[in-house]
Amino acid sequence: MEEVFAERTNWNLEANPLSEANARHRASGKPLLDLTISNPTECGFEYDRRAILEALANPASFAYDPDPRGLLSARQAVATYYVGRGVEVPVDGIILTTSTSEAYSFVSRTLCNPGDEILIPEPSYPLFAFLADIQDVKLVRYRLDYDYGWQINFQALQQGITARTRGVIVVHPNNPTGHFTKPQELEKLNEICAARNLAIIADEVFLDFMLQGEAPFSFAQNSAALTFTMSGLSKISGLPQMKAGWLVTSGPEQLKSQALARLEIIADTYLSMNAPVQWAIPALLDQRHPFQKQLLGRVRRNLAELDRQLPTQKSCARLAVEAGWYAVLRVPATRSDEELAIELLAERNIYVHPGHFYDFPSEGFLIVSLITREEDFSAGVKLLLSMF
Numbered sequence: 397m398e399e400v401f402a403e404r405t406n407w408n409l410e411a412n413p414l415s416e417a418n419a420r421h422r423a424s425g426k427p428l429l430d431l432t433i434s435n436p437t438e439c440g441f442e443y444d445r446r447a448i449l450e451a452l453a454n455p456a457s458f459a460y461d462p463d464p465r466g467l468l469s470a471r472q473a474v475a476t477y478y479v480g481r482g483v484e485v486p487v488d489g490i491i492l493t494t495s496t497s498e499a500y501s502f503v504s505r506t507l508c509n510p511g512d513e514i515l516i517p518e519p520s521y522p523l524f525a526f527l528a529d530i531q532d533v534k535l536v537r538y539r540l541d542y543d544y545g546w547q548i549n550f551q552a553l554q555q556g557i558t559a560r561t562r563g564v565i566v567v568h569p570n571n572p573t574g575h576f577t578k579p580q581e582l583e584k585l586n587e588i589c590a591a592r593n594l595a596i597i598a599d600e601v602f603l604d605f606m607l608q609g610e611a612p613f614s615f616a617q618n619s620a621a622l623t624f625t626m627s628g629l630s631k632i633s634g635l636p637q638m639k640a641g642w643l644v645t646s647g648p649e650q651l652k653s654q655a656l657a658r659l660e661i662i663a664d665t666y667l668s669m670n671a672p673v674q675w676a677i678p679a680l681l682d683q684r685h686p687f688q689k690q691l692l693g694r695v696r697r698n699l700a701e702l703d704r705q706l707p708t709q710k711s712c713a714r715l716a717v718e719a720g721w722y723a724v725l726r727v728p729a730t731r732s733d734e735e736l737a738i739e740l741l742a743e744r745n746i747y748v749h750p751g752h753f754y755d756f757p758s759e760g761f762l763i764v765s766l767i768t769r770e771e772d773f774s775a776g777v778k779l780l781l782s783m784f
């Protein structure tokens with residue numbers, strides 16, 4: 397029979413053994429402590445519901461007067477967010493998107509012909525594989541190395557560059573390793589990208605969630621290479637359901653204005669932002685202050701609890717974490733991480749992510765979410781450590 401569907405959609409849609417085990421466990425009604433939760437709306441944080449709902453009910457939303465880059469007042473609020481970080485971002489350099497994921501797709505549509513390549517960090521967030529398939533982009537991984545902290549393996553990055561490479565993704569801070577790009581690494585990235593005409597694509601959704609040290613720089617002010625910086629309300633204000641993100645374009649003037657002109661056509665073709673959310677963006681961004689205070693308090697307390705419990709055993713340790721919502725645990729690699737996660741589900745009623753979910757290149761890693769409710773986290777960690 398002639399093929400009906402595009403090859404890019406020939407995904408293996410069968411559930412993997414861990415998701416199957418998780419679904420069976422939940423269906424059986426057995427108790428479960430879920431240490432993978434990453435949806436902030438399910439973690440018991442308090443939101444100013446009234447302020448949020450009022451912001452969404454702005455009568456100005458009755459008019460349809462779309463701007464391909466997004467409503468000016470919303471872009472001004474985003475620029476003000478960067479001013480708070482000591483970064484000046486011109487409102488003309490900002491394009492609103494319905495999520496960071498949409499921003500990724502706008503950027504790859506602007507940079508890549510079918511089959512072109514984008515470098516992505518390993519380990520990192522598992523969203524990129526599907527995004528790349530949908531955009532006909534090939535992903536090439538560059539290693540991050542851990543040695544009392546994570547760093548970019550520049551040798552691997554440079555070896556990954558081919559004639560088809562169009563850009564390098566950096567997740568700053570990265571999920572789940574919780575490290576961020578250091579100024580010397582930025583310098584090197586700029587050197588490599590400017591020399592090879594590659595773009596830097598910086599995902600900064602976790603930028604506000606530093607656990608120690610000073611606030612890191614933002615790529616939104618990077619001018620030495622063409623740079624696309626993305627973020628949004630999903631993480632910054634804990635409001636993923638609002639579907640509001642943005643893309644900041646910076647870099648050498650000529651490249652920057654050409655990129656923006658092309659992006660504007662893509663954005664104009666979809667005009668995907670809706671009016672109520674755009675009018676609400678200034679108020680929704682204001683919500684970040686109470687949200688981040690609660691979230692960072694939770695993450696710090698959970699991390700302290702983890703560190704309090706870890707000395708009860710000797711075979712499991714945590715890696716250093718600088719920022720973000722997750723902790724990476726080094727565990728004995730006596731079976732695959734997936735087998736271990738399935739065993740933890742069956743024998744301890746806890747659900748954790750195996751390292752391979754985030755493309756860890758070897759066995760021996762589990763990832764736990766630090767935004768889990770504190771009682772669940774403490775009880776879950778106790779059960780987890782009792783396995784070793």
Ligand SMILES: Cc1ncc(COP(=O)(O)O)c(C=O)c1O
Nearest residue numbers: 495496497521571601628630641
């Ligand atoms: C590193 C990273 N980037 C992007 C996203 C997705 O964000 P958005 O909801 O804006 O698409 C996530 C979500 O977990 C993430 O961890």
